[in-house]
Each structure stands twice: as structure tokens, then as C-alpha cells.
Amino acid sequence: MIAPDRVVQRLIALGFVVAAGLLASACGQPAPAPAAAPSSATAEAYAPGLGEIMTLQQMRHVKLWLAGDAGNWDLAAYELKELGEGFDDVIKFHPAHEGSPVAPKDAIPRMVTVPLMDVQAAVDKKDSRAFEQAYDAFTKACNDCHQATNFSFNLVQRPATNPYPNQVFAPARK
Ligand code: HEC
Structure with missing residues (x-):
């Protein structure tokens, strides 16, 4: 997956090139060499908001359930890895948050590391029952953190339906 900051960086770079071209043609001069990509300082300046990261975590939390429920352990392992990276991003970009007490x-x-590892262990064992239990404990960890950070109104749960009709969750037949 292309990281959002890369996308922004590319769009900015593209904007520079297009703007330079328009300016040059308006002046009747040949277009100069494309402007250099913005400095890494510009790219560094873009930090995803915590709410944005959480929205991605929410998607992966849904997909993790759908994958595990379908016995698609490869996909479940992938979603778990993405969730782990998402939490790494939280620590990197939002070590503290809006006067949150924690x-x-x-x-x-x-709160998260152990429940995440428990889901991983169930996925590694391809154990559906253990997966269900570990998934619910992991979900509780999400909500415990929302409670601890004064965002308890963000309550997550096992998804009851599949909002992704364009993705196959059943394991591929080998
Ligand atoms: C660090 C503790 C913490 C953990 C762990 C955590 N969250 Fe959050 N979550 C927050 C905070 C803080 C917010 C409010 C962010 C903001 O201010 O925009 C939030 C917001 C959310 C939102 C609302 C996003 C929106 O803008 O509508 C969802 C959904 C969410 N979290 C899902 C999850 C899920 C799913 C998990 C577990 C896989 C999880 N969170 C784990 C702290 C956490």
C-alpha cells in the first residue's frame, strides 16, 4: 500500500510540474525542466491525524474479523501486521494527545501489545475458537484505550455484517 504521505508528496510534486508548465506556455517560452520534488522537510510536515489513523485501524479491525471468520489465515495475518504498523504510527505521530490523561x-x-500477540498466536495456529476469543479481547483493548484517553464514546465491536462487497474474504483454493 502507498503510504498517504507519499501520495500527498506526489500530488504536490505533480502540482509543481503542471504549474511550471502552464506558466512557461503562458509566457510563450519553452517549459523549464520539471521542478524538483519538494524537499523532505515538506513531506515530513504531513502527519496523519490520530482520527485518520484510527479510521484505518477501524477498517483493518473489520477485515481482520472477516478474514478470521472465513478461516483466511493469510489475510488475517496481513491485517494484523497492518494494525501493528498503524499503532506504530500512533506512537510516532501522536505520542501524546489533546490533554489525554494517558x-x-x-x-x-x-494495553494493546499482548492482546495483539494473542490474536497472532490464534492465527498462527489457525484456531477459529481461539481467534474469536482473542479478537474480542483485542476489541476490548481498543475500547479500554478509548476509555483511558477520554474517548469512550468511540465504542467498537465485532462487525455484524460485511461492508466490503468487492473483496474476497474466503481463503483462495490452493
Ligand atoms: C492509544 C489508545 C487507543 C487505542 C489502543 C485505540 N484507539 Fe481508537 N482512538 C483513540 C483516540 C484518542 C481517538 C480519538 C482520536 C481523535 O481525537 O480524533 C480514537 C478514535 C477512534 C475511532 C473514531 C475515528 C473517527 O474519526 O471516526 C475509531 C473508529 C477507533 N478509534 C477505532 C479503534 C480500534 C478499532 C482500535 C483497536 C484495533 C483502536 N481504536 C485502538 C485511542 C485509541
Whole structure:
């Protein structure tokens, strides 16, 4: 997957090139060499909001369930890895949050790491029952952190339906 900051970087770079071309043609001069891509400082300046990262976590949390429920352990493992990377991004971009009494950088290792590893263990064993239990415990960890950070109104649960009709969750037949 292309990281959102890469997309933004590319769009900015494209904007520079197009603008330079328009300017040059308006002046009746040949277009100069394309402007250099924005400095890494510009790219660094884009940080995804915590709410944006969480929205992606929400999607992966849904897909993790749909994958595990279908016994698609490869997809479940992939979604788990993405969830882990998402929490790494939370720590990187939002070590603290809006006067929250608990800093995400402290809450994540304390609340999420073990439940995430338990889901991983169930996926590794391809154990549906263990997966269900570990998934619910992991979901509780999401909500425990929402509680701890004063966002308890963001309550997540096992998805009851599949909002992704364009993706196959059943394991591929080998
Ligand atoms: C660090 C503790 C923490 C953990 C762990 C955590 N969240 Fe969050 N979550 C937050 C905070 C804080 C917000 C509010 C972010 C904001 O201010 O925009 C939030 C917001 C959300 C939102 C609302 C997003 C929106 O803009 O509509 C959803 C959905 C969400 N989290 C899902 C999850 C899921 C699913 C998990 C577990 C896989 C999870 N969260 C784990 C702290 C956490």
C-alpha cells in the first residue's frame, strides 16, 4: 500500500510540474525542466491525524474479523501486521494527545501489545475458537484505550455484517 504521505508528496510534486508548465506556455517560452520534488522537510510536515489513523485501524479491525471468520489465515495475518504498523504510527505521530490523561505512547505497549500477540498466536495456529476469543479481547483493548484517553464514546465491536462487497474474504483454493 502507498503510504498517504507519499501520495500527498506526489500530488504536490505533480502540482509543481503542471504549474511550471502552464506558466512557461503562458509566457510563450519553452517549459523549464520539471521542478524538483519538494524537499523532505515538506513531506515530513504531513502527519496523519490520530482520527485518520484510527479510521484505518477501524477498517483493518473489520477485515481482520472477516478474514478470521472465513478461516483466511493469510489475510488475517496481513491485517494484523497492518494494525501493528498503524499503532506504530500512533506512537510516532501522536505520542501524546489533546490533554489525554494517558499518553498513547504509554497506553499502546501496556494495553494493546499482548492482546495483539494473542490474536497472532490464534492465527498462527489457525484456531477459529481461539481467534474469536482473542479478537474480542483485542476489541476490548481498543475500547479500554478509548476509555483511558477520554474517548469512550468511540465504542467498537465485532462487525455484524460485511461492508466490503468487492473483496474476497474466503481463503483462495490452493
Ligand atoms: C492509544 C489508545 C487507543 C487505542 C489502543 C485505540 N484507539 Fe481508537 N482512538 C483513540 C483516540 C484518542 C481517538 C480519538 C482520536 C481523535 O481525537 O480524533 C480514537 C478514535 C477512534 C475511532 C473514531 C475515528 C473517527 O474519526 O471516526 C475509531 C473508529 C477507533 N478509534 C477505532 C479503534 C480500534 C478499532 C482500535 C483497536 C484495533 C483502536 N481504536 C485502538 C485511542 C485509541
